[in-house]
Amino acid sequence: MAKHKTPLLDQLETGPWPSFVSDIKRQAEFRKANQDKIDYQIPVDVCEDLLGVLELSFVHRRTHWKHGGIVGVFGYGGGVIGRYCDQPEMFPGVAHFHTLRVNQPGGKFYTTEYLRQLCDLWDFRGSGITNMHGSTGDIIFLGTQTDQLEEIFYELTHTLNQDLGGSGSNLRTPSDCIGQARCEWSCYDTQALCYDLTQEYQDELHRPAFPYKFKFKFDGCPNCCVASIARADISFVGTWKDDIRIDQEAVAAYVGGEFPPNGGAHAGRDWGPFDIRKEVIDLCPTECMRYEDGKLEINTPECTRCMHCINVMPRALRVGDDRGCSLLVGAKAPILDGAQMSTLLVPFIKVEEPYDEIKEVIENIWDWWMEEGKNRERLGELMKRQGMQKLLEVTGIKADARHVQEPRTNPYIFWKEEEVEGGFDRDINEFRKYHQR
Amino acid sequence: MDQAEANEKIVEALQKKKGKTKFYFNDLAKILDMKPRVAKKLINKMVEDQILEYWSSGSTSLYGLKGAGKQAAADGEE
């Protein structure tokens, strides 16, 4: 018998898609049965009370959670989000229900041995409910009590060799796409760079000293599977400079219908036979491709590496050999001036250990933003306020036509005195010799 | 500036503020009159020594003297 009746939630236990309600009920039953005789460190009925409070939210159509200022474990200013239930008498099991963010491994690869260790720890000291994973990328441990936070951290660091992720005005837990681990398009090792920068900037990740949050995201190619360009303060997007590698025989195989276009992505419908002209050549945004006499040609200098032709013919076309990444900066989702996309800052940078060139760009940006950024101002907003020119100045990067979509449409250039020959100091009397008052 | 001097400056400045107990990092850096990246080391130490403590909205982090502020008690859960 369930502790709380949940008639509204119960209606989410049908239909084909996995039901989180059934899943939480399962965990509730598991805790109640406690076959392994676990000495649960938070109330056994935590999952039942979680369902109870959620049902109440469905009835009221309002949340029943309050924010708490708890930030982390001792010495850390991030990694924990404090939560309290606003009906603690009705749902004592979730009266205190804090979240821990646990820094996920690159590419979100796991061994079952390690996952089970996480499960055992979270079962014992928390609700047993997680997010795999949170929006930023962390493993989320959803719901425990204050006295367990240090214990969990101690076990994570001592037994699991595992640290917390970021929250608050920190470097947020960096995250990456699957990259070269299992993708032929990845132009650099996203996991290696993500891991290196995460380790290098542990202090920034755990101890808040930024005006606001700061995100790194690593996409191996311009397909942007982790959406770095839309949500990272620095988006690392893989790219290349030289020719797309073409296997003409494989091109012919696509044309001949031997290989399915787009890796078989369109197999659910009959789109007719593959038409390379219509589906590739004519859709190329720069018109830099030709297909004549059974031969595909790409005019590389005109290519903007949008990935379309490569996506359509993965067995025939491969990214070039001179690979690296582009750095775009300043993306963010909400509020103030609305959403912002990242802006191109460094068109091409080699991604090679120890990544000193990349770190120099990062640290120049941080120095500027930490000093000039207003409280709760994201990098993209500071860029808007002080201008692209300022960003170029602080990073020592020369302006380039690639930095803009188009040049300015107004001529209101703010010339600086030192840019104008002779400066702004002029002799009015000398002027008056030739111009009457 | 050594740690003791930084401690003294910050504690004095924060105690003077009436009706406000939580501060952004940059407010503290300004009290020390230092570049943020340099001030960070001293301020981190003050947290470790339990002179300062963090408070977080989840998205934004603030600093305050340990135990100060109206929400401190509620967050202590007692």
Place this chain on the structure above:
Amino acid sequence: MAFVSSGYNPDKPMEDRITDIGPRKYDEFYPPVIKKNKGKWLYHEILEPGVLVHVSETGDEVYTVRAGGCRLMSVEHIREICEIADKHCDGHVRFTTRNNIEFMVDSKDKVEPLKQDLLSRKQEGGCYKFPIGGTGAGVTNIVHTQGWIHCHTPATDASGPVKATMDVLFDDFTDMRLPAQLRVSLACCLNMCGAVHCSDIAILGYHRKVPMLDHEYLDKMCEIPLAIAACPTAAIKPAKVELEDGTKVKSVALNVPRCMFCGNCYTMCPAMPIVDDVGDCIVIMAGGKVSNRISAPKFSKVVVAYFPNEVPRWDQTTACVKKMVDVYAKEARKYERLGEWAERIGWERFFEKCELEFTHHLIDDFRDPAYFTWRQTTQFKF
């Protein structure tokens, strides 16, 4: 229950403390076939919805079976994932950025038993535990935020509407009939922890009522300067208020027309609750993308300003999403993303085809960029 210490000594928090070690290193967890072939992959192919093969220059192949999952996941469910991964994948598994679970095997003959195993597992109410799909020109899993399960300022639930929406879109999760991939995202308030602003279809919770002011308690519960500073539009100022019993208290006043309903003040000041059963609603956005393929990444646009929070299945919301997906599937050209299609036919035509009403709320009036979204040409469609 008795408190069991991990070894941590609260009196000496720095004793034996280990900090700043970061995450586990990625390559500890690679399956052998990944470790061996990293950086050597030649091409991939989607063999059927939810099943991929990647072929390496070494001749090795890795077969991936992608299963949908709830991002809200119990450890018992994770243990079941582990059991499957032990049985079929030598103890390795990974998750995607969109909350899918990927089981990888190193030869084709291992695919079918794995698939059968995954599809045979159902929850008590009959829901699949591990539906296979989410690849190619179809709908993949929804990325989302916490909602009523854990957040303090949500304007809607997250897991509930996601479950309802994925039930409605299920056939497009397990199929690849669309002109291109279609990404659906959900964020439970405009703070967008889920960054839904560049999705083909975004479901967004939105408050429509300004925060209440609990004057009697406000100064006791909150630091007024923090509440004031939290407001992105500077709509909050300090005020002296006289309570019904005549006592004067320090509180705040709200410049109502300036409020953009973000709830940031409530985060800083619990005496300013914003959530409301009637005020809170769903906004639908459409036409965004993050990929640079063919056209540049784009923001999603607001196409429905208001649907009520209809528990438990958000019927109007899911019907609207389903309608857009079906019209897009019918009308768009191969490779065309939803936003590219809408731009090609014109947004006036998009509203007509999707049978959506265009209202004054859909015209941008937020700061400078609004001007550039108004029609400044004689080219439009009747």
